[in-house]
Structures are given as C-alpha cells and as structure tokens.
Amino acid sequence: MRGLVVGRFQPFHKGHLAVIREVLSKCDELIVVIGSAEESHTERNPFTAGERFQMLLSSLSPGERARTLIVPIRDVNRYSVWVNHIESYLPSFDVVYSNSNLTRTLFKQAGYEVRKTKSYNGDLNASEIRRKIVSGQKWQHLVPEPVACILESIDARGRLLDSGMKPSRKRR
Numbered sequence: 275m276r277g278l279v280v281g282r283f284q285p286f287h288k289g290h291l292a293v294i295r296e297v298l299s300k301c302d303e304l305i306v307v308i309g310s311a312e313e314s315h316t317e318r319n320p321f322t323a324g325e326r327f328q329m330l331l332s333s334l335s336p337g338e339r340a341r342t343l344i345v346p347i348r349d350v351n352r353y354s355v356w357v358n359h360i361e362s363y364l365p366s367f368d369v370v371y372s373n374s375n376l377t378r379t380l381f382k383q384a385g386y387e388v389r390k391t392k393s394y395n396g397d398l399n400a401s402e403i404r405r406k407i408v409s410g411q412k413w414q415h416l417v418p419e420p421v422a423c424i425l426e427s428i429d430a431r432g433r434l435l436d437s438g439m440k441p442s443r444k445r446r
Contacts, residue, residue: 277301286329289394311346332420357384
C-alpha cells in the first residue's frame with residue numbers, strides 16, 4: 275500500500291518526522307508532497323522547496339529514504355482542481371494521511387480513503403518554531419539535528435527578519 279502526506283514543512287520538524295514514521299509503519303511506500311513549492315522568502319513560506327526537500331531527506335534513515343518519494347508541487351490556489359493537480363505529478367497512491375480538515379475533505383470528495391495521524395501540538399508547530407528563531411529563543415530541540423544544521427547554515431533568522439517577521443517575546 276502507498277500512502278500520501280502533504281505539507282509545507284516551513285520548517286520540517288520533529289512532529290513532521292513522527293507523522294512520516296507513523297505512516298511508514300502502516301504503508302509499504304510513502305509519497306511526501308512538499309506543497310507551495312513556488313513560495314520562498316516570505317514570512318509564511320520562508321524556505322525554498324529545495325531547502326525543505328533537503329531538510330526532509332536528511333532527517334530520514336537510509337531505510338526510510340528507500341521507501342519515500344518526495345515531490346515538490348506548486349500550489350494552484352483553486353480547491354476545485356487541487357487534488358487533480360496533485361494527482362498529475364504523482365504515481366498512484368491508496369490512502370491519504372492528514373490532520374487538516376480541508377485536505378481530508380478534498381481528498382474524500384475525490385474518492386480517496388483518508389486517515390488521521392496522531393497530533394503533535396504545542397511547540398511542534400512550524401509557525402511557533404519560526405517565531406522562536408526570530409525571537410532568539412531555543413528552537414533547535416524542536417527539529418531533527420540535520421534540519422537545525424541546515425537552518426543555521428542558511429541564516430534562517432536573517433531570512434525570517436528579511437521576510438518581514440518581527441521578533442516577539444510572547445510565549446505560548
């Protein structure tokens with residue numbers, strides 16, 4: 275059975291990795307779609323598709339890599355054709371894993387089996403991680419070690435500040 279996970283991974287974090295490992299425990303193969311591949315250097319989508327691809331790939335074990343296909347896909351910003359757009363880039367898949375209500379609804383309407391994964395709340399949230407990076411708070415423990423190295427090497431804080439994100443001391 276081949277599963278599908280869709281995400282923006284801005285940045286890829288330990289919650290994302292846990293979801294991928296959960297799905298791989300249930301499927302023979304996994305397709306991971308990196309969504310909004312055309313977006314980068316903005317507050318909501320600061321990292322390029324290539325950077326996100328590398329974050330994801332470097333976080334997987336060799337065995338996980340062998341069973342995972344990573345595909346960056348541009349967004350079409352039209353829900354009525356979004357699933358068809360994704361299908362046009364991918365080999366067939368059997369089940370979609372998502373905790374997004376919209377994603378689940380769109381794939382169910384297209385006839386796919388859709389399943390939820392465990393939720394990883396709190397600090398395991400890409401928006402919160404970006405906020406911590408900009409505010410100079412500890413964030414490295416929230417992402418796989420290779421991701422922390424990538425983010426530091428590309429000066430993620432500088433990129434986020436350049437995108438217009440403002441430092442904040444607000445804690446959740």
